[in-house]
Amino acid sequence: MIRVAIAEDHPEMRQVLRLLLRRFEGVELVCEASNGQEAVECVNHHQPDVLVMDISMPELDGLTAAKQIADSPADTRVILISVHEGAIVARAAAAAGAQGFITKDKLVDSLQLVIKTVYQGKQYFPELP
Amino acid sequence: MTENKMIRVLIADDFKALRDVIKLFLERPGGFEVIGEAPNLGEALERAREMQPDVILMNDYLPPNNSALASARFREQGFSGAILIISLQPEPDLIQQSFANGVNGFMDKDEIADYLADAVRRVHEGNIYLSPKAEEALNRAET
Numbered sequence: 419m420i421r422v423a424i425a426e427d428h429p430e431m432r433q434v435l436r437l438l439l440r441r442f443e444g445v446e447l448v449c450e451a452s453n454g455q456e457a458v459e460c461v462n463h464h465q466p467d468v469l470v471m472d473i474s475m476p477e478l479d480g481l482t483a484a485k486q487i488a489d490s491p492a493d494t495r496v497i498l499i500s501v502h503e504g505a506i507v508a509r510a511a512a513a514a515g516a517q518g519f520i521t522k523d524k525l526v527d528s529l530q531l532v533i534k535t536v537y538q539g540k541q542y543f544p545e546l547p
Numbered sequence: 548m549t550e551n552k553m554i555r556v557l558i559a560d561d562f563k564a565l566r567d568v569i570k571l572f573l574e575r576p577g578g579f580e581v582i583g584e585a586p587n588l589g590e591a592l593e594r595a596r597e598m599q600p601d602v603i604l605m606n607d608y609l610p611p612n613n614s615a616l617a618s619a620r621f622r623e624q625g626f627s628g629a630i631l632i633i634s635l636q637p638e639p640d641l642i643q644q645s646f647a648n649g650v651n652g653f654m655d656k657d658e659i660a661d662y663l664a665d666a667v668r669r670v671h672e673g674n675i676y677l678s679p680k681a682e683e684a685l686n687r688a689e690t
Contacts, residue, residue: 429635433656434564440660441571526567 420537423449423464423494425457425471425480434525435470442530454478458486461494468533473500473511481514488515495536499525508545518542553580554671557600559591559609559617560584560633569604569633569659576664586610588617595626602671607634607641615644622649629670633659637681639688652676 422445424435432450439447449460455478457471469487473480484496497518498511511519517536520528535542556579558566566584573579582598585591587610595603603621607614614632621630631652632645642653651670654662658678669676677685 430562430565433635434562434568436657437565437568437572437659441575522564525564526571 420445420468420533421448421464421466422446422533423451423457423460423466423469425451425454425460425469425475425483426499427452427472427475431472431522435529438525438529442533445530445533454480454483457483458490461487461490461492465492466494468495468497468537470497470499470529470533473498473502473507481510484511484514484516495539497532497536497542503545505545508543512541512543512546519545554578554667555580555582555598555601556667557581557583557585557591557594557598557603559586559588559594559603560606561586561608561610562606565606565656569663572659572663573667579664579667588612588620591617592620592624595621595628596624600628602629602631602667604631604633604667607632607637607645613641613644614650615641615648618645618650619648629673631666631670631676633663634681637684639685642677642681642685646675652678653681654678655680 426432439445448466449464451457451460453475471480480498496516498516501522503521508519518532520532532542560566570581583594585594609617618630629651633656635656637655652666654666662678666676
């Protein structure tokens, strides 16, 4: 079972992520956060295998939170999500220590694949050469 | 013969990602056909008039109106199918007003994975449907 956490400030998008995870076999939601600070605490307390986290969030943004998680002893792989697409955002996500990046319009079609990919220790950055 | 007929559903919600997820949850059990989508009340009224769905699956806020006012518009337009409301946080007043204006069912969006298919079938069969969380919200208001 892949233990997954989500961090997203918009309740509607959190709802979508929750519902999507319910559809994936072999995936268990262990924690929800609504900002970057809560996401870091969630990782510290629950040690999820994968964290799916929005880049744009209040208090602590997803890029900064991803850096803090990458610098921590946690073995959690981070997938950053954003409404903004393109290589610049994907590069920022990779530089922050995330293992994957996906735009929100592709979540329904691709999130399961991205979770499996990063869980297997690979990276998912289709925008990057 | 009629029990094998697909239930034709129109999804009316201003959040596209949720419309996409709902389609996934209706595809898997089978027996449903999503015939259209609408992000606001104006387009939903137009699609309902054109397509005559069996069930309208609608957010409790469909810009620019809440589900009570929106449902009244569908009924004024002569829509005779079922209307099922999905809500991020069911509020007792809105549940009651929505039913008073012609809604057939009300559920929390958190319950989509467990109850959506059954709820759509039940309102399509002419039943009133109140999900466990929607019922809980009403009960809380009464105590």
